[in-house]
Amino acid sequence: MGTIAFEDLSPGTMIDLGEIQVDREEMLAFNQRFDPQPFHLDEDAAKRSVLGGLCASGWFTVCLWMRTYVETVLADSTSQGSPGGRDLSWPAPVFPGDLLRMRLEVLGARRSRSRPGLGLVEIAGSALRGDDYVLRMTFTGMFSTRG
Amino acid sequence: MGTIAFEDLSPGTMIDLGEIQVDREEMLAFNQRFDPQPFHLDEDAAKRSVLGGLCASGWFTVCLWMRTYVETVLADSTSQGSPGGRDLSWPAPVFPGDLLRMRLEVLGARRSRSRPGLGLVEIAGSALRGDDYVLRMTFTGMFSTRG
Numbered sequence: 001m002g003t004i005a006f007e008d009l010s011p012g013t014m015i016d017l018g019e020i021q022v023d024r025e026e027m028l029a030f031n032q033r034f035d036p037q038p039f040h041l042d043e044d045a046a047k048r049s050v051l052g053g054l055c056a057s058g059w060f061t062v063c064l065w066m067r068t069y070v071e072t073v074l075a076d077s078t079s080q081g082s083p084g085g086r087d088l089s090w091p092a093p094v095f096p097g098d099l100l101r102m103r104l105e106v107l108g109a110r111r112s113r114s115r116p117g118l119g120l121v122e123i124a125g126s127a128l129r130g131d132d133y134v135l136r137m138t139f140t141g142m143f144s145t146r147g
Numbered sequence: 148m149g150t151i152a153f154e155d156l157s158p159g160t161m162i163d164l165g166e167i168q169v170d171r172e173e174m175l176a177f178n179q180r181f182d183p184q185p186f187h188l189d190e191d192a193a194k195r196s197v198l199g200g201l202c203a204s205g206w207f208t209v210c211l212w213m214r215t216y217v218e219t220v221l222a223d224s225t226s227q228g229s230p231g232g233r234d235l236s237w238p239a240p241v242f243p244g245d246l247l248r249m250r251l252e253v254l255g256a257r258r259s260r261s262r263p264g265l266g267l268v269e270i271a272g273s274a275l276r277g278d279d280y281v282l283r284m285t286f287t288g289m290f291s292t293r294g
Contacts, residue, residue: 033210033214034210034211034213034214034217035210035213035214035217036217036222037217037221037222037226037228039227039228049227049228050227050228050262050265050289051227051228057213058228058229058231059206059209059210059213062206062209063180063181063182063206063210064181066181066182066204066206067180067181067182067183070181070182070183070184074184075183075184079184080186080196080197080198081184081186081196081197081198081205081237081240082205082237083236083237083238084205084234084235084236084237084238084283085234085235085236086233086234086235087231087232087233088231088232088233088235088286089230089231089232090228090229090230090231091230091231093228115197118197136231139235142197
């Protein structure tokens with residue numbers, strides 16, 4: 001049983017998930033495998049696109065956020081997965097070498113009516129480059145309660 | 148300039164993106180790298196979780212959907228990326244060996260007011276195992292117009 005349970009994730013809780021630098025090779029390998037659009041693979045094609053330069057698949061940014069969330073919170077928690085989310089935005093493209101600060105904020109929490117011992121936590125996740133958001137998303141996390 | 152442009156993605160358009168089988172090794176490598184929660188890595192831990200068995204990170208399912216979307220549509224299109232989405236759900240866990248049918252439906256389309264030559268397309272993407280949805284999401288795709 002993990003240390004961080006439903007009861008620890010009350011509305012208003014903010015957690016700094018740390019920083020991660022976008023590794024060019026890892027980004028390109030991800031883009032190639034899952035999102036091989038020209039502006040995610042080719043510098044010249046990317047410069048001609050509205051994105052302005054070779055950039056990360058938005059899903060890669062999400063995955064980097066997820067990695068820091070698991071390392072910082074979920075690895076030592078009662079997490080039981082997620083049924084989904086309701087907002088996801090990529091306000092700006094992410095480039096190799098970018099230093100991203102990952103954060104989360106708990107927006108809401110309630111006990112499940114259908115599953116005793118389980119709580120649903122509304123979480124806003126974000127990634128910032130300096131003061132600019134490059135990722136914002138809201139999703140529901142399921143966590144076992146302590147009781 | 149790709150063949151599939153904004154004008155081809157009118158509301159009501161449905162596209163079968165084909166089938167993909169969940170490869171256990173690729174799934175585990177993804178889970179390990181981006182979402183190393185116990186129920187995504189360890190068979191016994193997964194059986195004790197509400198998920199019921201070793202299963203894919205929801206982001207892996209999203210990435211498999213994205214791969215089929217790029218291969219079937221975006222690779223030969225005027226795609227200019229995506230600013231985000233508004234709904235994302237994983238109605239059921241995905242297991243190794245599952246055969247997933249990927250689909251998309253165009254929900255809406257409008258020309259950008261701020262960027263002439265660009266159109267915004269509302270797309271519902273889904274993955275089904277048999278008759279059951281395992282992924283549903285709605286997002287906006289940006290496509291250049293032909294004009």
